[in-house]
Amino acid sequence: MHNDQEFELTAEERTALAALPREMDTGDLLEERVVRALRDKGTLQDSRSRGNNTLSIAWKIAAAVTLFAGGVATGRYAMANDATGSSINAPATRDRDVGVTPRTDTRPVNQRETVVAEREMWL
Amino acid sequence: MAPATELQRAPLIPIQPAVTTDSALIAASISGAEPAFRELFRRHTPHLLQFVTRVLGASRADAEDVVQDTWLRAYPALVTFRSESSFSTWLCSVGLRAALDSMRRGKRHDTDTLFDEDSWTNPPSTEDRVDIETAIRRLAPGYRMVLVLHDVEGFTHEEIALQLGIAPGTSKAQLFKARRVMRALLTGREKNDA
Numbered sequence A: 001m002h003n004d005q006e007f008e009l010t011a012e013e014r015t016a017l018a019a020l021p022r023e024m025d026t027g028d029l030l031e032e033r034v035v036r037a038l039r040d041k042g043t044l045q046d047s048r049s050r051g052n053n054t055l056s057i058a059w060k061i062a063a064a065v066t067l068f069a070g071g072v073a074t075g076r077y078a079m080a081n082d083a084t085g086s087s088i089n090a091p092a093t094r095d096r097d098v099g100v101t102p103r104t105d106t107r108p109v110n111q112r113e114t115v116v117a118e119r120e121m122w123l
Numbered sequence B: 001m002a003p004a005t006e007l008q009r010a011p012l013i014p015i016q017p018a019v020t021t022d023s024a025l026i027a028a029s030i031s032g033a034e035p036a037f038r039e040l041f042r043r044h045t046p047h048l049l050q051f052v053t054r055v056l057g058a059s060r061a062d063a064e065d066v067v068q069d070t071w072l073r074a075y076p077a078l079v080t081f082r083s084e085s086s087f088s089t090w091l092c093s094v095g096l097r098a099a100l101d102s103m104r105r106g107k108r109h110d111t112d113t114l115f116d117e118d119s120w121t122n123p124p125s126t127e128d129r130v131d132i133e134t135a136i137r138r139l140a141p142g143y144r145m146v147l148v149l150h151d152v153e154g155f156t157h158e159e160i161a162l163q164l165g166i167a168p169g170t171s172k173a174q175l176f177k178a179r180r181v182m183r184a185l186l187t188g189r190e191k192n193d194a
Helices: A011-018 A027-040 A047-084 A092-098 A109-122 B004-009 B022-030 B034-056 B060-074 B087-106 B132-138 B141-152 B157-164 B168-187
Strands: none
Touching: A011 B132, A011 B168, A027 B034, A027 B060, B022 B034, B034 B060, B034 B087, B034 B132, B034 B141, B060 B087, B087 B141, B087 B157, B132 B141, B132 B168, B141 B157, B141 B168, B157 B168
């Protein structure tokens, strides 16, 4: 069995080994090659497309918020119109009290009250 | 109060960019940040390329293929890096496995007999004195790997044995022979026993 003591390096050899370069210039081509290979595998994201994606997501969120706000505003506007006219929010008895009958509804008052009560239950 | 002209002449303190640690770069690279990965690549590939070139004793083109393969293996495994050793050491161990696989694929060397005692059937000529880099390159693959890992990179025999899947005693025997052949190549003396 051999060991290190059986064949020690000379001082000259040690110096020569210590003087060996520890690094080698890689160049840009190798870096691009490796980055492209990692992108192709889907493990690394392109920094440019990453920026575009961020912008795209921001636009999508802004559009979604605008649509939601528009929907809420439209809904409130419709509810306000219903409240001022003969809406389902108005108590059924009020029509009878003031003697106003909906123009289109020709059903008997009892039946209308049942329908209104049922709708209010669902709202 | 000092005049404005004196204030303007006051030396500006240069602002040094913050040095990003390997751990921070690794964490950012795992999340897919390309700039962080590029920085990690630029920081560690010069040593990796030199190491792989020396271990393979091959051309730069072959070494670059192995370096690419090393990064393709290392990137998904970054999550397993625990900072118990330096990142450079960890990367070189991945590079060593990639180099061994490259040898096996290319049939340049039969890795099953890489560390056999009598694997070197065609010793190099030692008629001319050569420099140490050439001497290392001319060594048999098994000798070269152990000598580079031990005498150049500073690995212990136990670490080499673990990396190469051999016994520590085999690593010591390979180093003994590698040093003897290297000396013969450096001094230009004929080798008698290889």
